[in-house]
Amino acid sequence: MATGENQPRPSRDRDGGGGREGRGGARNFRRTRPKACMFCVDKVQIIDYKDIGRLRMMVTDRGKIKSRGQTGTCASHQRKVAAAVKRARHMALLPFVAA
Numbered sequence: 001m002a003t004g005e006n007q008p009r010p011s012r013d014r015d016g017g018g019g020r021e022g023r024g025g026a027r028n029f030r031r032t033r034p035k036a037c038m039f040c041v042d043k044v045q046i047i048d049y050k051d052i053g054r055l056r057m058m059v060t061d062r063g064k065i066k067s068r069g070q071t072g073t074c075a076s077h078q079r080k081v082a083a084a085v086k087r088a089r090h091m092a093l094l095p096f097v098a099a
Contacts, residue, residue, distance in 0.1 A: 035072025039081075047080040049087035055094060059085060062098045 039047065049055070058066055058073075058081050065085050068078045088094040 037072060037074040037077055039077040040074060044077075047077065047084045049084040049091065049093065051084075052088065052093055055081070055085055055088055059094060063095050 047054075058071055060066055065082055068075065071078075071081075073081060085094060089096050
């Protein structure tokens, strides 16, 4: 064939192809209820960087800020938590990385 001609493409299976047999079947998982935001439940008005006990729950043992999916916080409180954790790190109340 000459270059530039339309060549037929190899067909793909519905499971995505890639040579992985046995992985395209039905996956059994249960949908869980989303966690309630602990700040909304406790009616916390201000997330303070000096409240280390509350912020420690939002940080992994490696020093990373946990995601909303792990903690269950709402979007507005997650943004405030991230800012408070960064301030606490800057003031040396929380570590940047695991020691």
